[in-house]
Amino acid sequence: MGEVRSYNKISDLLKSEDLGNQVHQDSDFTINRLEDIHPRPTKSPTFRANYYSFVLVQKGSTDYSIDNRKFSTKGRTLYFTNPGHLKSFHIREVSHGFIITVSENFLKEFIHRDVFDEFSFLLTEIVPPCYLDEHRFGELYALAEQIIIEEQKNTVLKHKIVSSFFLVFLLKVKEYLLKDRGFKMEYDRDSEIVNRFKKDLEKYFRKLLNDSKGQKEIPQVQYFSAQQQLNPSYFSTVVKTKTGRTANNWIHEKMLSEAKAMLTQSTNPIKEIAYSLGFQEATHFSKFFKKYVGKSPVKYRKDP
Structure with a gap:
């Protein structure tokens, strides 16, 4: 493996690696439709992203890796990754849905200063993808739709409104993880x-x-x-x-x-x-x- 590049913004990743359509990013929070930024199958090099990513896949197929772990998406998939990991992805079939990226600074400023107390799962090394039922996926998808509408507005309270919807999004994710018996935090000793x-x-x-x-x-x-x-x-x-x-x-x-x-x-x-x-x-x-x-x-x- 050659030199692994690190990126602090998804806009920098897309621009540098030519992985799809570029996006405008003027804050530490972004939300984009997957089909808009990756309109065709593509394969990324290994890279390191220094931000949190939440991905909702309504339909489509992607293989992705985090460090030495490999996963796959399908319809109604939710997965997230946190900063610092070696990552790569291979979009085999164009995926429809949303990708949300956010920095720790944004979480601390707009969600809560002690955000990791309420959402300790954000500190988890690697969380396998969650395959949701229609109702649960629909709730998250509706929230993402509302967030992208608010994010595209140019109002004084935009960040506060967006962060309020995103807070509900995080609470829903936490609720699903707690209820999902199949959800297991599989640590090896190093991850612990x-x-x-x-x-x-x-x-x-x-x-x-x-x-x-x-x-x-x-x-x-x-x-x-x-x-x-x-x-x-x-x-x-x-x-x-x-x-x-x-x-x-x-x-x-x-x-x-x-x-x-x-x-x-x-x-x-x-x-x-x-x-x-x-x-x-x-x-x-x-x-x-x-x-x-x-x-x-x-x-x-x-x-x-």
């Missing part, structure tokens, strides 16, 4: 390690941001490996192998995600935000932020 790491990461930052009196420290890889009683080197290897990103990358991206949310959703001073994230000096936080984002916290707050 990554899944636990993601939950520990959420838990650490929750405590970091909510504990106003405790000592603030920037999280280290050794802390998370110790939570699972694992050698730090082995732990890091598993995370890198399974997700394509180092544990430090995950920690930094989580820190940046929380920083961006506080910069855009609060008026807290930069110094206070820096301290709440574990930085002892605001200058260190500003250098860290600018290194990865390309602009200072002050400039980002003015122009995200």
Whole structure:
């Protein structure tokens, strides 16, 4: 396998790999009809998508892989994937339905800051496709129809309205997964390690941001490996192998995600935000932020 490209947006994937019709993307949330973006059978190279995808297949046939797992779709299929995995797909018969893509930032800003508490299935490494009955599929399909109508409008409240419908969509998906006896989260040992790491990461930052009196420290890889009683080197290897990103990358991206949310959703001073994230000096936080984002916290707050 040659170089595997990573994409932060579905628009970049479609444009770079020539997999179908290009789409316009002006936010971290997209919804498109499958038949519009893939109007003919096509086969993708292996790639890494750094966003969540929810796919509703009304009809059509596609084989897809996530890491070393292979799956197939048919009529009334629902499946989703989360960021960081090696993915590929082969559309054998043009599929009709919807694909929704969303970033963690969007989930935190428009769904709920603690979105992974309510929707812990989003942290699952790999979820097999769900083959729904006509009623359940119809409910999700109707919600997707409403979302795409609202998404195409240019109104001040568009994002709030879209996110409200998407919240119901997520609740319905959760409801189906809980009721479906055939739904099994088949972890291997490595997947359990990554899944636990993601939950520990959420838990650490929750405590970091909510504990106003405790000592603030920037999280280290050794802390998370110790939570699972694992050698730090082995732990890091598993995370890198399974997700394509180092544990430090995950920690930094989580820190940046929380920083961006506080910069855009609060008026807290930069110094206070820096301290709440574990930085002892605001200058260190500003250098860290600018290194990865390309602009200072002050400039980002003015122009995200």
